[in-house]
Amino acid sequence: MSLTTEQVLVIRATVPVVQEYGNAITVRFYENMLREVQDLNNVFNKTNQINGHQADALAKVLCAYANHIDDLGALSPAVERICQKHASLYVKPGQYEIVGAYLLQAMKEILGDALTIEIHDAWAAAYQQLANLMISREAQLLKEADDWSNWRDFQIAAKVRESSEITSFHLTPLDKQPLPGFLPGQYISIRMPVPGFHYLQARQYSLSDMPRADYYRISVKKEPVLNLGQPNAKAHPGYLSNILHVEKSVGDILQVSHPAGEYFLDLRQKELSDGPVVLISAGVGLTPNLSILNTMTAKGSKRKISWVHATRNSSVQAFGNHIQKLANEHADVRTHVFNKEPSEEARQGVDYHFKGRMSLQKLHTEHDLFINDTRALYYICGPEKFMADMHNVLRNWGVDGERIKLEVFGTG
Ligand SMILES: Cc1cc2nc3c(=O)[nH]c(=O)nc-3n(C[C@H](O)[C@H](O)[C@H](O)COP(=O)(O)OP(=O)(O)OC[C@H]3O[C@@H](n4cnc5c(N)ncnc54)[C@H](O)[C@@H]3O)c2cc1C
Ligand code: HEM
Structure with a gap:
């Protein structure tokens, strides 16, 4: 059931409250729920509870939801990411009722009398609306996973x-x-x-x-x-x-669990685009990009590929020889490795190309990064600060946000 016009107005009016108290509410919510429904400790990431990242992620989403209550389309990418993760963890529809009850309880505890019946009911309806949307998307994802619907x-x-x-x-x-x-x-x-x-x-x-x-x-x-x-x-x-x-x-x-996630290059059908693909990673963030690179080269893709990677030093650098071999075998693959502390044996031009941190400014904007090619796609994976920096450089050069994909190895 959708929200009444009055409820939409109430939710919008509570945006500043959710901004200020959202984190206190979600922290309390997880504390209460994981203490009382102990089985859910098997479901949630303990470390993200200890470091507060999960409470923070939930507070941010609730805030964004309140902000966009009459324009839910704006939340689609965030909701898709959450649903992919929920489906990957086999979150059950029945668990939404438990989460909803504890969330409203935490609101009551933190906001006290400020949570009027009117606000309570509007948030109960808003939660149900979001839960219904997510339950239905998650059911669809499990259906698409060819009946692989449990561990x-x-x-x-x-x-x-x-x-x-x-x-x-x-x-x-x-x-x-x-x-x-x-x-x-x-x-x-x-x-x-x-x-x-x-x-x-x-x-x-x-x-x-x-x-x-x-x-x-x-x-x-x-x-x-x-x-x-x-x-x-x-x-x-x-x-x-x-x-x-x-x-x-x-x-x-x-x-x-079955393969999931919204960070991918879609090669299901005959390639829809012959535009270049730029794979930018740091450290272990190379893993999803390596899958894209291996798949493209194995399928004989004719698209230009730039592999841009940053490593802390030679001993932690993984798959160096493999990437080099692919670049030697495929004329369309170019590699650019930034190594902060190359070992004495590491060969510049082979094992690495630049000493120091990654700087996209050191690459050729056209031949390596295809900045003026509006078909080019960019895949960035690494620490969050790294991704934000690379994203900003590309945006400043005029790449539109829709062509830049980011994979966060964390929550939120
Ligand atoms: C979509 C996605 C893809 C991923 N792909 C990969 C991949 O390909 N390869 C890969 O290696 N990882 C990947 N990750 C990360 C992976 O899921 C794990 O987060 C990672 O392996 C750490 O898990 P863990 O259980 O070892 O550490 P956790 O127990 O989750 O701990 C994480 C870090 O927190 C630290 N920590 C512990 N206690 C505290 C505390 N009190 N306060 C603050 N910090 C604390 C730990 O020392 C550790 O460094 C991916 C994550 C996502 C979301
Ligand atoms: C409308 C209700 C819900 C909202 C808004 C919500 C929101 C979120 C968000 C924002 C994340 C982080 C996603 C990311 O990694 O980027 C997340 C992860 C997660 N959610 Fe939900 N969630 C909801 C319901 C549920 C329910 C019912 C369960 C099951 C009990 C659940 C279990 C989890 C788990 C296990 C994770 C991963 C936790 C982690 O990695 O720390 N969620 N959710």
Whole structure:
């Protein structure tokens, strides 16, 4: 049921309140819900609870929703990203009722008497409207996933060291059924129990190779131990990446969800465009772009491809030889590697091209970046600050936002 005109006005009038108290509300919401509905600790990312990122992401979305309550189309990209992630984690329609109840309860606790019956009812209706929209999109995504609508057991078939901190895992389904394809750039979720936390935890990993029927490949960076500088800080080295690197071996079983995500190059049909593709990444952010690159070259794409990558040093640089080989074999592939601290053995012009941080200004705006080609697509993945910087440079050069895709390896 859609909102009444009065309810739309009430929601709009509460924008400043959501801006000011949104974070306090969502923090309280998660605290209450995860304390009282303990099973949901298997669903939510514990680290994003500890560091507040998930509460922050939800507060921002609620604020944007209130702001665009009469223009929901503006929220489509954000809602699509959330629905893809929910579907990848198999969020159930029935769980929306629980979330709605705890969200309204948290509003009551934080806003007190300021939450009048009128505001309460308008937000209850607004929540239901958003929930219905998301439930229906998530059902559609699961339908499109060829009935892969729950966690499925996969075995680690190979574990391959790609650099001092990145290791690839080849994952084969236990039921030996041929794997569905995916759009290069998409991710899967991996779920496993976390000893010490006593609940299951899931994380997303981009598929790092081209689609194939026998296995999926992910490439995982081992998260370092974090020193928060306080004696009792609730920091830990990063749950899943460390379990994968240190404890999991060939033959071990993991739970895997179907490929999902809205960061991809669509190569399903005959290529609709012959425009260039610029793949910009830093560190482990290279994984989705590598899938795009591998798929395009394997399919014999004639599109021009620029591979632009930044690495901290030679020891952490992954897939360097593979990228170089592709560039040697495919005249349409150009590579530009920025290395902050190349080792003495690293060869300039082969292993890396520029010493230092990535600077798009060092590349040729036409031959390398295709700035004036309005068909060119840009895929950026890396730390958020890096992505924002690269995005700004491209926008300042006049690239329209719709042709720039970003993949955040986090929440929100
Ligand atoms: C769409 C998508 C695709 C992704 N693709 C890849 C990929 O291809 N390869 C890849 O390696 N990763 C990828 N990621 C990231 C991945 O999902 C995980 O987030 C990553 O592996 C870290 O998970 P973890 O369980 O090891 O660490 P977490 O337990 O989630 O911890 C994350 C970081 O937080 C730190 N931390 C711990 N406690 C605290 C605290 N109290 N305060 C602040 N910080 C704390 C940890 O030390 C760690 O560095 C992707 C993420 C997304 C969303
Ligand atoms: C209208 C209701 C909801 C809204 C607005 C909402 C919003 C969000 C947002 C903004 C994110 C972050 C997405 C990203 O990574 O960019 C997210 C992630 C997530 N949501 Fe929801 N959500 C809703 C309902 C639910 C429900 C019902 C569940 C299931 C109990 C759920 C479980 C999750 C989980 C597990 C994640 C990933 C958490 C993480 O990685 O930290 N959400 N949601």
